[in-house]
Amino acid sequence: MKKSAKGIGLAIVGGGRVGLFRGEVAARHMAVEWIGLAEKNPARAKEVAAKIGADFVTADHRELIRRPEVTAAIIATDEHLHVDPIMAGVERGIPMLIEKPLATDLAQSARVLKAIERAKIDAVVGYTQRFRRKWLGAKEKVRTGALGDVTLVSSRAFMNRLVAIDNYQRTDAPETISPMVISGTHALDIVMWYLEKKTPVECYARSIDKVLGPLYRGIDATAGMIMFGDGTVYHLNISWALPVTWPGAVYSLEVGIVGTEGVLTIDDTHRDIVLAVSAPQSEGYHPDQRRLVDFMGSYPPGDMALGELRGPMREETDSWLNRVAMGHATQHATAAEAHNRLMLTKALDLSAKLKQAVPLPLQPQELGREWKYA
Ligand SMILES: NC(=O)c1ccc[n+]([C@@H]2O[C@H](COP(=O)([O-])OP(=O)(O)OC[C@H]3O[C@@H](n4cnc5c(N)ncnc54)[C@H](O)[C@@H]3O)[C@@H](O)[C@H]2O)c1
Numbered sequence: 001m002k003k004s005a006k007g008i009g010l011a012i013v014g015g016g017r018v019g020l021f022r023g024e025v026a027a028r029h030m031a032v033e034w035i036g037l038a039e040k041n042p043a044r045a046k047e048v049a050a051k052i053g054a055d056f057v058t059a060d061h062r063e064l065i066r067r068p069e070v071t072a073a074i075i076a077t078d079e080h081l082h083v084d085p086i087m088a089g090v091e092r093g094i095p096m097l098i099e100k101p102l103a104t105d106l107a108q109s110a111r112v113l114k115a116i117e118r119a120k121i122d123a124v125v126g127y128t129q130r131f132r133r134k135w136l137g138a139k140e141k142v143r144t145g146a147l148g149d150v151t152l153v154s155s156r157a158f159m160n161r162l163v164a165i166d167n168y169q170r171t172d173a174p175e176t177i178s179p180m181v182i183s184g185t186h187a188l189d190i191v192m193w194y195l196e197k198k199t200p201v202e203c204y205a206r207s208i209d210k211v212l213g214p215l216y217r218g219i220d221a222t223a224g225m226i227m228f229g230d231g232t233v234y235h236l237n238i239s240w241a242l243p244v245t246w247p248g249a250v251y252s253l254e255v256g257i258v259g260t261e262g263v264l265t266i267d268d269t270h271r272d273i274v275l276a277v278s279a280p281q282s283e284g285y286h287p288d289q290r291r292l293v294d295f296m297g298s299y300p301p302g303d304m305a306l307g308e309l310r311g312p313m314r315e316e317t318d319s320w321l322n323r324v325a326m327g328h329a330t331q332h333a334t335a336a337e338a339h340n341r342l343m344l345t346k347a348l349d350l351s352a353k354l355k356q357a358v359p360l361p362l363q364p365q366e367l368g369r370e371w372k373y374a
Pocket residue numbers: 013014015016017018019038039040041044059060061076077078079081085099100101126127128129300301313
């Protein structure tokens with residue numbers, strides 16, 4: 001059978017950690033014929049452009065996205081800086097792989113989603129964990145009814161506090177950063193993807209701020225419940241304030257799914273490969289001098305081996321490039337799903353703040369207003 005791929009002219013906006021990972025994968029992909037990079041930091045732009053063999057480099061994402069060679073874009077800027085480059089991509093009408101979230105503000109996220117849908121753009125969002133094999137295996141069992149009707153899901157996400165500190169140090173608006181919105185969203189996406197036929201109707205949550213509150217006006221942990229129209233309950237928690245020495249590099253996750261006819265538990269804590277060393281390591285997420293024990297494989301994008309990224313972000317990027325080049329159907333999160341995840345995480349944060357249940361879906365205009373629901 002003869003197959004033909006469309007050549008891709010790829011724009012990468014944001015050459016940080018993720019822009020580099022994805023750029024290196026793209027540089028190896030057969031269909032990618034041209035790569036342009038927009039990176040605001042000149043030193044970083046130079047370094048990343050050399051590593052990915054960029055054909056064009058600029059500090060201005062608009063200049064890049066206007067280039068005639070560009071046929072698809074990866075938007076990998078900081079969480080709160082996605083909107084402008086996404087809108088530039090919408091204007092050009094190109095398919096996009098966007099890092100989560102669409103926007104950090106719910107009203108902006110709704111606006112971006114509307115623009116994407118109106119322009120009929122194939123825009124997907126980087127919920128990378130959908131590409132880990134264990135989550136895919138579980139998806140298949142839930143989808144094909146092996147568990148009967150799912151009635152209860154529980155997820156526990158434990159992270160050391162390095163990601164939280166990194167996020168709070170980079171912002172002057174700590175109230176926009178929360179463990180649910182930034183990190184809890186990954187577990188939430190997996191579970192909501194499993195429960196995609198069900199409708200969430202209400203949520204309730206409480207937060208704790210004993211460690212990051214005094215230091216950064218931040219939140220340590222949030223525990224909550226999402227209730228569905230058919231009585232199903234999703235019970236979730238995330239703490240991103242564990243000691244720096246906690247060996248899960250970023251994400252240690254346990255999920256249990258109970259149905260009327262079965263149960264499925266997933267251990268994604270990465271305790272299966274434990275590394276202990278006498279001297280600090282040079283690889284991993286923000287290596288810290290105090291961390292000498294690591295659960296290898298817990299860094300969400302994957303691990304570097306023999307000079308290449310191995311793991312879910314590589315599979316996700318390759319799969320998206322195949323989607324663009326060959327029209328393959330893939331399991332990427334849609335922009336509508338990404339907006340839904342932001343809405344749910346904002347609703348959980350609001351519930352924790354108000355210490356009362358919040359009806360779903362949460363409308364953007366309900367945030368920041370005196371809450372009327374009693
Ligand atoms: N899917 C995952 O597993 C995963 C993992 C880590 C991060 N992320 C997401 O990826 C995104 C990027 O995270 P990161 O860790 O790479 O951040 P980072 O800070 O390392 O990189 C962001 C880069 O974007 C650049 N930038 C910002 N605005 C720009 C603009 N308009 N034009 C050009 N360059 C611009 C910055 O200078 C910076 O170099 C975030 O949304 C984050 O949530 C996803």
